[in-house]
Amino acid sequence: MTALLEIRDLKAEIAGKQILNGYDLTVKPGEVHAIMGPNGSGKSTLSYVLSGRPGYKVTGGQALLAGADLAQMTVDERAAAGLFLAFQYPLEVPGVATMTFLRAALNAQRKKRGEEEMSSPDLIKRVKELAKILDMDMEMLRRPVNVGFSGGEKKRAETLQMMLLEPKLCILDEADSGLDIDALKVVSNGVNQLRSKDRGIVVITHYQRLLDYITPDVVHVQSAGRIVRTGGKELALELEETGYARYQSEAA
């Protein structure tokens, strides 16, 4: 079976500073991986490199999405190919109506994949269903994208986008930051609904807390720009006990 995500010896830098140092990771369809690590270990960098954020430069190795080389794709092509990055801090987009944004995103992806575009009534219906699951007021979705949303509301909106776009691979960057416990449950519930045998999910998190709600199949510890340990979900609990200190010294 082709891996959904295959990262081989990936090296990347920003502004001349190397952040990823020979990163290896394989995510197969149906798997949920958690990547944990101390602040500054390059967790967000990994998500930006994979999604193609300008400024991040790959200097070695490879990252393949369902066998296709991500480095050969533009940011929007990666999204259309099935990569979704849920931002740690979703951006406010003043002046762009949420529905306009969702329609543009979904239909651009569909068009690129040679699929039929979704009609506006179908889109509205689908968004209403998702809003209900995520306990979001439709009134919020009549506003410009994320404008005036609290941290928790932004994460719900981000999860709604992800559920609507139905990506092959979801990368959640610090999905729990800024969430109170109720919001955390709602967002986790949304993510869990996306779990399927065809989809891969990578949860990047500093804390174990989120993993109480999204149970990973595999847990990795990242330090100094690469994975230093891999285990099952019990590894997350161990980290909660011992902290990251030993991994930081190991890397140094």
Add this chain to the structure above:
Amino acid sequence: MSKAQSTPTRKPTDAEARFAEYFAARQAEGAPQLAELRTAAFDAFAKTGLPNRHDEAWKYTDLRALLRDVKPLAAPPEQSAKEAARQAGRLPGVDARRIVFVGGYFAPELSDLAALENGLSVAPLSQALAQGDSAATALLGKVGKIDDPAFALNTAFMGEGVVIRVAAGKQIERPIHLVFVAGPKPASYFLRSLVVVEKGARASLIESFEGAGTPEEYLVNAATELLLEEGARLERIKIGREGSAAMHVSTFVASLAAEARLDDFALNLGGALLRNQSFVSLEGRAAHAGVRGANILSGKQHADATLFLDHAAERSESKALFKSVLNGSSQAVFQGKILVRPGAQKTDARMMARALLLSEGAQANCKPELEIFADDVQCAHGSTVGAMDDALMFYLMARGIPAPEAEALLIEAFVGEALDAVESHSLREALAGLVAERLRG
């Protein structure tokens, strides 16, 4: 306002000489009622000549240097030009009363003057003058005290346009759409309109300038004078879609009586060189003027919005917001002056100009000014010049939206802040449609 600093001995430029020549030839014809007005205006123009960069009000748009040649005054259009203009300027979803001018001449067969609403009168300027509309004659050139060479030229040469009057208390729902379509040949057009909205009346006016099918060089000098009586309201939309080699200079003069309200929005999309100058006087207590605009420019386009807001009475309000989107080596100029006269206490005036530069070669010049002679007022002005937000571009693209579409969405959002002030939903949508078409077309 403009104070030209020409030396009397300066040799006229070719363009100035051409204007003098045309004026001498023109004097023989034309409506006699206006002869005195025209002559005075031409004399005023001749004294200063074309404005240049030493005139503060024309600092960034040196008309003397830019206007090398003056095309002949427009001759009546051929039938084919009228046929070609049949669909010009139509705004999808907007049911407007179209008054169409082709090549500077009124085109009755393309215009809808039938079944005018009770209290509305609309007549071509030539007809109003021929029928001895003495009220119009008395008002032309007198709505404001404007000392400006481009406006003086307009008065000297004014050709066709409309006289609109809305009777006291009447609410005219259907917008009146003046469509000025350029002819196919190089020419100079001097268009002049007069609008009077009487006490408590309300109307909506669209002026669109269409020349997209004309690659030739031509000059449009347009002027609209507006008198809003007490409590009167007008929403005015100006759309500029001139041809790629066109020079368009327009002057808007508005006088607002007590509690009158003006909402003006100008959208510039076409043309090579554009100058929109507005002189808005808030003469009466608690008058309100919203003056907004957006430029979407590319190539070598140059667009100058110059605004003078004169607060002459208590509790008057003005809100000005101009947005420019610039690509290629285009240039946008915003000059805005707020004057608060002695006694105009409790004035609330806000002015903002924002430019979005999409390329290295694009340029925006903003010059806001305040001159305040009252002590209990709120006035604010500002300007910003920025580039496309890379983080937002990344966010949109990370959702699968290709770069050109992501950019178009963000530009629409930028322009939308000004466009949102357009009260009529159908007009706002139509304008948004024009912006979308310009960005994606």
